[in-house]
Amino acid sequence: WAPLRSSSKSSSVRSDSPPNSLLNEANVREGSTSSCGVVTCCQECHSRATLQVMPPGNEEELTILRREVETLQTELRIANTRLQDSERQFQERLASLPAASSKSMETPPSDNNNMAENLVRCYGNLYAAARVDALDALDNLLQLKDADELKSKILFSVIVLAFRSAQSLLTLKKDHIRRILHLPPPPAPGSPQLYPVDPIAAELEKSVAIYLRRTVDKFDLTKNVEEVCCQIWATLYDYPCLKTCSGLVQYVKDAVRLAWGLVNQTPPFILEYEQRTLRRDVHVRFHSSNPESDQIRTYLWPALLEGTGGPCVHKAVVIT
Known part of the structure; x- marks a missing residue:
């Protein structure tokens, strides 16, 4: 029985060996892991050990990254500078917009003079050429073949009625704008000013006058032509042949168009x-x-x- 006790004792001695041997064995078993960057603190925190991965020590890669950051910062500064310049230019253009708009709406005096001179010349041509053509067209009507005085009165009446129609249309358009925008009516000729002059309203009326003057060639005057023709037909109802006289109708169109241009000048x-x-x-x-x-x-x-x-x-x- 003695050997049995001795064996048991040796077994107990091995079991009482210090724990450092276990740590050494563990280090041997985990040697490959420690070489990869795993660090074990101590036995007490072994179960709570964390992986500490060491950053790569590649200085060349860090240098490249720093250069990229510097490049991006430089591009950002350039973009900010351009943005500030664009904003400054936009503010300058925005500030100059009202002045440019008002200048664009103003017609140079030379342009007004040229337009007025051309219209006066057209007025002379209307008598010298268009009136003669209309007179020839009326001569072709059998009912008016020998009525020279009547034909002259018809052509004279056309130009007078054309001016009246154009003046009425101009007054009507301006009155509509005043009513829509609640502007005070202008004083009658020779009467005192009842309301103080509003500079904004005056500027608006000036802009309307410029617009009408610039669009005299394309303004729709169909109703005015019909109005003048109807007045002629109604007055000379005994001569229904006038309705089919294309030369007379063309003369009415020319007279109305010219009258509209003349009444829209300053002064009219x-x-x-x-x-x-x-x-x-x-x-x-x-x-x-x-x-x-x-x-x-x-x-x-x-x-x-x-x-x-x-x-x-x-x-x-x-x-x-």
Whole structure:
């Protein structure tokens, strides 16, 4: 039995060996893991040990990353500078926009003068050419073949009615704008100003006048042409052949278009056909007139004045 006790004792001695031997054995078994960066703190925290992965010591890669960061920072600074410049330019353009808009709406005086001169020239051509063509068209109507005085009165009435229609349309358009925008009405000619002048309203009316003046060539005047024609047809209902006279209708269209352009000038042009005494600066005699008389019997063509009381830019053709 002694050997048995001795064996048991040796077994107990091995079991009482210090725990450091177990740590050594564990280190041997885990040697490959420790070489990969696993660090074990101590026996007490062995169960709570954490992996401590060491960062790679590649300096070249860090240098590349730093350069990329610097490049991005430089690009960001450049982008910010460009953005600030763009914002500054936008603010400058925005500040100059009202002035540019007002300048664009203003017509240079030279342009106004050229337009007025062209319209006056067209007024003369309407008498010298278009009126002659319309007169020839009326000559082709059997009912009017020998009615020379009636034909002259028809063509004179067309230009007068065209001006009245154009003036009425202009007044109507401006009144509509005032009512829509609740603007005070303008004072009647010769009456005192009842309301203080609003600079904003004055600027608006000025802009409307410029717009109408610039669009005289394309403004829709269909109703005005129909209005003038209907007045002629209604007055001369005994001559239904006038409705089929294309030359007369074209003459009405030309007269209405020209009248619309003239009334939209500043100052607006007006007709004069009320005076009964010949004036050398306003009237010119027709070839069939009595040269010894200054009493006007008939107007063949009205005079054109530049505004009320203004100078005569085209003389009236009269028979004395």
